[in-house]
Amino acid sequence: MSMDVLSTTQLYQKFQECTSVSTDTRRITPDCLFVALKGDSFDGNQFATQALASGARYALIDDVAVLEQSQPADSNRLLLVKDSLTVLQDLARHHRQTFTFPVIGLTGSNGKTTTKELIAAVLSKKYRTYATVGNLNNHIGVPLTLLAIRSDSPGVDSPTEPYEMAVVEMGANHQKEIELLCSIAQPTHGLITNVGKAHLEGFGGIEGVRKGKGELFDYLIQNGRTAFINSRDKTLTAMYRERLKTYRPDEQTGEVVFYPAVTSDEQPIELLQESPVVTYRATLGETITTHLPGQYNFENMLAALAIGDYFGVTSVEANRAVADYNPTNNRSQVVIKGTNTVLLDAYNANPSSMAAAVRQFATMSAKRKAVILGDMYELGPESEAEHAALGKLIADGRFDLVILAGKDMKYALTSLPKAYYFPDKFSLHNWLMDNPMTDTHVLVKGSRGMSLESVVPFI
Structure with missing residues (x-):
């Protein structure tokens, strides 16, 4: 069992034997290279042998204990490096040169x-x-x-x-x-x-x-x-x-x-x-x-x-x-729901993109307009001020119905005394079911963590 750390050139040769690269054991394809990454709450090294059993050709690891505890049949397929993330980046940099x-x-x-x-x-x-x-x-x-x-990619009869x-x-x-x-x-x-x-x-x-x-x-x-x-x-x-x-x-x-x-x-x-x-x-x-x-x-x-x-x-x-081009990824999608038209832009949100979307929606001609807006994330100490500023912008839009969701959207309420506010999406979903909309254009937007596309079935 070798404990030698492989060079980038040696690893690149191994990569060329593989069909693809995966960092997720739920997405292992035959003869792929599995790269074990570590995060705050997970360690991919713990799943390296599972990845091999699922069909990976090699597993890139940075924990020597995994190699020491492996079965002889797996040891030659476990590629030990000092840091898996750095090596993944080095491999990509090397490949880019081609x-x-x-x-x-x-x-x-x-x-x-x-x-x-x-x-x-x-x-x-x-x-x-x-x-x-x-x-x-x-x-x-x-x-x-x-x-x-x-x-x-190996295994392809007629290379693309x-x-x-x-x-x-x-x-x-x-x-x-x-x-x-x-x-x-x-x-x-x-x-x-x-x-x-x-x-x-x-x-x-x-x-x-x-x-x-x-x-x-x-x-x-x-x-x-x-x-x-x-x-x-x-x-x-x-x-x-x-x-x-x-x-x-x-x-x-x-x-x-x-x-x-x-x-x-x-x-x-x-x-x-x-x-x-x-x-x-x-x-x-x-x-x-x-x-x-x-x-x-x-x-x-x-x-x-x-x-x-x-x-x-x-x-x-x-x-x-x-x-x-017609988006299908919750970005700038136009979804028809009965007599309602939903502008679904729920993939992400920040003060700039939210302001652009709200202003554009305010200029739209429609019989009735509603906004369903969720928290903007990663604003740090600016979050209260930015959500409050958004509240003023929404008020200027004079929408027929304003619905806000998320813990920081409460700061927008100062300028919106008639808005409906829900700290969580469960109560929001229930309200939408109890108060169906008709003949309404609806803007849905929030940060990715809000996953506001979940409201579409209830509109």
Whole structure:
């Protein structure tokens, strides 16, 4: 039984024998590589031999006791390393070196996943494109995303065609995290959707958010890569120009593509309608109707169209991709429930995204409008003030019915004397069953931990 710690090169050879990578024993596929990670309340090392029994080819562990206590038949399949998470990241970094195609990295306070999906849809019209699945966008998810980008998996009779493009979403809730993710994903192109009030607790306030998200610009400039910047966003434009000043003029600082921009034979893309879904006039004059509501989603579409144009996707194909994209992940979904229309945006929420959604909903034409809003998480000491400010914004919207849920939403009640407030979802569900709505447009939004999509069956 060997106690030697394997090198990254040796581990990469083992990885190439595997079909996929998993960190969850509930998702073991034949001949995968299981990576045992540790958290505050779990230790994947305890499930390593179970993963092997379930079909994993190898299990990556960082607890020598697991190896010492293993059966002889398992010992050669248990790969001992000093730290499983660091090695997972190193493996992904090593694998990234084999890519010969563009890797587009994107981050931002709001709209990351929707923008990622739109970019992938547009690029897929011309290229074999791999995009982050779901929101595997953190220090674990980004390595898993990169390690999934392969066409050489063993056991495949006819290997798939190699990928030609990758879109990698990068999320962060504290400074230096985007810097780490860039060192792993090494994007050749990058986009920041926006900078807003998200994860204020971890970033240490809005300036911390700006600095943390800006780490993507730092990477792109320092490595001579291409940045896509929404020219209508003064914050992003200023962030990029501030960074340019910190580098020597003779240094390679990379290309910057400001959008929206049009050529002489085209016209600007014009937003015609933002509710119930975005309709816009494209550069060739055609009217495009989408499945997404709101000005904020129009900005996400402009990013996807700009990147598609940069990589040579035709305008017709790009607009078709945007028009056809229909979310199914609790993000900006339009759900019809009897005579009610539900705008389901329950995947996440922060002060910036909540304000955008509430303002957009307030402008919508509807016979009757109701909002069901849940707590915004990770705001730290700013939580009371931000929920109170949201209360004022809701009051300005003059909605027919206001329903709030969660422990911090009570701070919004000061401005909303007629609102219904429920500290928990059980009582909220009961109230909705006892008070059915008809002919109502309903906005449902809250942080992921609230899981407010659970209210939809009761509307």
